[in-house]
Amino acid sequence: MQTFSYDQLREFTYTMLRKIGCPEADAKIGTDVLLSADLRGVDSHGVARLSGYVRLWEKGRINATPNVRVSYETPSTAVVDGDSGLGLVVAPFAMKVAIEKAKNVGTGWVSVKNSNHYGIAGYHAMMALEHDMIGISLTNASPLVAPTFSKERLLGTNPISVAIPAKNQPPFVADMATTTAANGKLEILQRKGLDTPTGWVQDKDGQPTTSANGVKDGGALLPLGGDREHGSHKGYALGAIVDIFSAVLSGANYGPWVPPFVAFLDPLPNLVGEGIGHFFGAMRVDAFRPADEFKSHMDNWIERFRSAETTPGNEKVLIPGDPERELEVIRMKEGIPLLDPVVKDLTALGERFGVKF
Amino acid sequence: MQTFSYDQLREFTYTMLRKIGCPEADAKIGTDVLLSADLRGVDSHGVARLSGYVRLWEKGRINATPNVRVSYETPSTAVVDGDSGLGLVVAPFAMKVAIEKAKNVGTGWVSVKNSNHYGIAGYHAMMALEHDMIGISLTNASPLVAPTFSKERLLGTNPISVAIPAKNQPPFVADMATTTAANGKLEILQRKGLDTPTGWVQDKDGQPTTSANGVKDGGALLPLGGDREHGSHKGYALGAIVDIFSAVLSGANYGPWVPPFVAFLDPLPNLVGEGIGHFFGAMRVDAFRPADEFKSHMDNWIERFRSAETTPGNEKVLIPGDPERELEVIRMKEGIPLLDPVVKDLTALGERFGVKF
Numbered sequence: 135m136q137t138f139s140y141d142q143l144r145e146f147t148y149t150m151l152r153k154i155g156c157p158e159a160d161a162k163i164g165t166d167v168l169l170s171a172d173l174r175g176v177d178s179h180g181v182a183r184l185s186g187y188v189r190l191w192e193k194g195r196i197n198a199t200p201n202v203r204v205s206y207e208t209p210s211t212a213v214v215d216g217d218s219g220l221g222l223v224v225a226p227f228a229m230k231v232a233i234e235k236a237k238n239v240g241t242g243w244v245s246v247k248n249s250n251h252y253g254i255a256g257y258h259a260m261m262a263l264e265h266d267m268i269g270i271s272l273t274n275a276s277p278l279v280a281p282t283f284s285k286e287r288l289l290g291t292n293p294i295s296v297a298i299p300a301k302n303q304p305p306f307v308a309d310m311a312t313t314t315a316a317n318g319k320l321e322i323l324q325r326k327g328l329d330t331p332t333g334w335v336q337d338k339d340g341q342p343t344t345s346a347n348g349v350k351d352g353g354a355l356l357p358l359g360g361d362r363e364h365g366s367h368k369g370y371a372l373g374a375i376v377d378i379f380s381a382v383l384s385g386a387n388y389g390p391w392v393p394p395f396v397a398f399l400d401p402l403p404n405l406v407g408e409g410i411g412h413f414f415g416a417m418r419v420d421a422f423r424p425a426d427e428f429k430s431h432m433d434n435w436i437e438r439f440r441s442a443e444t445t446p447g448n449e450k451v452l453i454p455g456d457p458e459r460e461l462e463v464i465r466m467k468e469g470i471p472l473l474d475p476v477v478k479d480l481t482a483l484g485e486r487f488g489v490k491f
Numbered sequence: 492m493q494t495f496s497y498d499q500l501r502e503f504t505y506t507m508l509r510k511i512g513c514p515e516a517d518a519k520i521g522t523d524v525l526l527s528a529d530l531r532g533v534d535s536h537g538v539a540r541l542s543g544y545v546r547l548w549e550k551g552r553i554n555a556t557p558n559v560r561v562s563y564e565t566p567s568t569a570v571v572d573g574d575s576g577l578g579l580v581v582a583p584f585a586m587k588v589a590i591e592k593a594k595n596v597g598t599g600w601v602s603v604k605n606s607n608h609y610g611i612a613g614y615h616a617m618m619a620l621e622h623d624m625i626g627i628s629l630t631n632a633s634p635l636v637a638p639t640f641s642k643e644r645l646l647g648t649n650p651i652s653v654a655i656p657a658k659n660q661p662p663f664v665a666d667m668a669t670t671t672a673a674n675g676k677l678e679i680l681q682r683k684g685l686d687t688p689t690g691w692v693q694d695k696d697g698q699p700t701t702s703a704n705g706v707k708d709g710g711a712l713l714p715l716g717g718d719r720e721h722g723s724h725k726g727y728a729l730g731a732i733v734d735i736f737s738a739v740l741s742g743a744n745y746g747p748w749v750p751p752f753v754a755f756l757d758p759l760p761n762l763v764g765e766g767i768g769h770f771f772g773a774m775r776v777d778a779f780r781p782a783d784e785f786k787s788h789m790d791n792w793i794e795r796f797r798s799a800e801t802t803p804g805n806e807k808v809l810i811p812g813d814p815e816r817e818l819e820v821i822r823m824k825e826g827i828p829l830l831d832p833v834v835k836d837l838t839a840l841g842e843r844f845g846v847k848f
Contacts, residue, residue: 140848152507154559158616163687170608178831189603204777207794208596208600208623208775208778209566209567209595209596209597210566210597211566211597211598211774211775211778211779213779213780217759217817224765238566238625239565239566239567239596240565240566240567240568241568241598241600243565243597243598243774245779247655258814265657268736274593280802281796281799281808282808282809282810283801283802283806283807283808283809284796284799284800284801284802285799285800285801285802286799286800288795292719294729296732300730305733306735307758308725308728308729308731308732310722310724310728311725312725312791313722314721314722315722316717331720331721332721333721336802339803340800340802341661341802341803342799354613358715358716358722358725358726359492359671359715359716360721363688364671364688364689364717365667365670365671365672365715365716367667367668367809368665368669369715370669370811371653371665371811372651372665372729374665375653375661375665375809375832378655378792379625382784382785382788382789382792383776383779383780383785384779384780385780385784388788389792389795390795407788408505411637417600418565418568419570419740420502421565421567421568422563422568422570422602422740422741423570423740423741423742426720426825427742428739428740431739431745431763431764432618433764434704435734435735435739435745435746438645438747439638439641439645439746441633441644442638442641442642443642444640444697444699445637445640445641445642445693446642446696446697446698447641447649448640449640449642450639450640451640452581452639453726454724454727454728454731455681469642469844
């Protein structure tokens with residue numbers, strides 16, 4: 135484990151994105167999105183993925199100079215065609231379209247096709263906050279999750295993020311995979327040689343397992359809930375809704391057809407759409423009630439929940455977004471720790487392109 | 492257990508709603524909403540609740556002749572003031588507003604204040620289907636759920652329903668509480684003297700319990716996920732989002748201030764809003780891509796998931812809405828079974844108002 139400053143990682147990421155041909159503005163926003171994951175503690179979605187994006191570019195599956203554009207629209211909706219661009223660039227473009235529509239008619243809803251992995255869902259949802267809007271961000275992803283009763287992997291970890299502004303309190307920011315646990319948590323347990331709790335994974339025969347290698351060995355992640363008795367059909371339904379909003383609405387690939395993020399796996403033949411899909415929403419809070427009134431009540435909501443009496447052994451009830459925001463402050467000051475394999479990977483990546491890590 | 496025909500229960504419910512003063516059209520739609528729960532197997536939200544609504548009316552907490560109206564709007568949004576009307580009547584009104592807005596600008600989003608319990612979430616979401624729209628229906632509810640790490644009940648079972656049209660396949664209809672299990676399931680276990688699985692309930696001290704009486708004895712239902720290790724912070728975040736969209740946006744009561752459904756408990760003093768809140772959305776699918784194209788891909792999505800290879804011992808992978816739709820056909824033909832305490836309760840209710848059950 136080594137620690138790097140935010141500026142070091144930003145500089146390296148920006149330079150690498152420029153090396154593969156991204157225009158300045160795209161490299162800047164892409165870097166910002168990627169690094170926000172490292173700052174907020176979603177280590178699996180930050181610079182650790184940089185070489186993955188580069189390998190997809192090398193395979194011709196990511197277009198570094200895309201013509202990202204609105205391909206269809208109504209006053210409150212749009213479809214954005216990402217032209218195989220970096221999701222890190224396509225997603226902020228689409229979220230801006232949603233925000234502009236919300237300015238005009240109260241809300242804006244944008245479904246995106248022909249994109250790639252877009253980093254952390256929360257970044258895009260949070261773009262709405264400075265406009266006194268609620269932001270919503272969904273994406274589908276490579277199939278790693280088995281619906282309830284399915285042996286096959288048919289869904290991605292399909293996250294849901296919702297960001298809601300408050301007044302004096304920090305915003306409410308939920309950002310969660312629709313699985314019991316994200317894949318990044320499995321990787322941590324693998325490295326430590328530990329088992330998973332029940333309800334996280336099934337093996338390749340569709341049987342529950344606590345092996346942290348269960349997914350790597352051909353099994354699947356389980357939807358939030360874990361099994362039927364604990365509500366996995368609800369996690370499955372949520373992941374399905376994310377998939378449909380992101381891809382069936384836009385014309386992207388859905389379900390098992392979502393192209394894998396890893397460059398060594400090829401997309402399936404006979405794709406049903408273009409690239410991967412996202413879905414964004416922006417709602418002006420003053421399209422419902424005066425913004426100041428709304429935000430004061432959000433403060434009251436947050437204060438009431440944060441001050442609730444706790445269960446034994448727990449210090450306080452958290453508001454969604456609290457842990458990530460606290461970590462962001464710490465990491466901005468003290469640096470971002472990267473695991474040795476990540477450091478090695480980035481060093482090798484830099485060497486290949488003549489960039490010092 | 493006795494079985495009643497749909498027509499018998501409809502006639503009785505309609506007559507009772509007329510008895511408390513509902514206008515004809517309101518009694519008709521209210522009956523339709525309530526009975527759809529019985530048909531679809533959500534027995535806790537059907538006629539079993541009728542006497543509860545009547546008792547709230549007797550307490551002056553439900554207005555049988557409300558002036559339900561749009562109190563604020565933009566092209567894609569509205570706030571509906573339910574004027575303390577039956578949620579069963581207020582909700583379809585609000586959903587219609589959302590649908591009209593979607594016709595005009597692509598999508599419509601309506602937050603509702605000053606309402607009451609609205610029956611099953613799915614009924615209202617499904618209203619969008621015949622218009623080739625996606626329907627969304629959320630509501631908050633009496634506080635019975637403890638957020639992760641909270642000893643206190645601060646949220647309702649706050650359901651999420653999303654209905655999505657297909658072409659030759661039946662629609663995708665998710666309708667789920669954001670808890671591991673709905674309260675109705677606890678009541679079934681209580682009657683049978685059985686324990687609950689882990690992760691459903693905590694006791695009054697905030698400790699996990701498997702007692703089906705846990706909530707009745709002052710404990711709480713747990714958010715989907717059950718505990719932190721199994722993702723309960725995600726279920727908590729979902730329930731919180733439902734609460735905020737339904738009530739902080741509209742000006743209804745939120746969190747622990749949501750007035751209890753049972754008439755023997757009074758609302759808290761110093762309420763933060765008016766009545767309970769709902770949130771509805773309608774999205775025209777052809778505001779994104781041609782409706783026929785969308786619906787054909789939904790058929791493909793549904794067929795692929797339904798034909799997935801299953802885990803051992805399970806016959807098929809279900810599409811959200813399958814079990815409810817199948818039951819609806821059966822119950823329409825063979826009748827609706829009611830538990831003895833429900834029959835007794837409805838008989839007594841009828842006697843009080845001179846209506847034969």
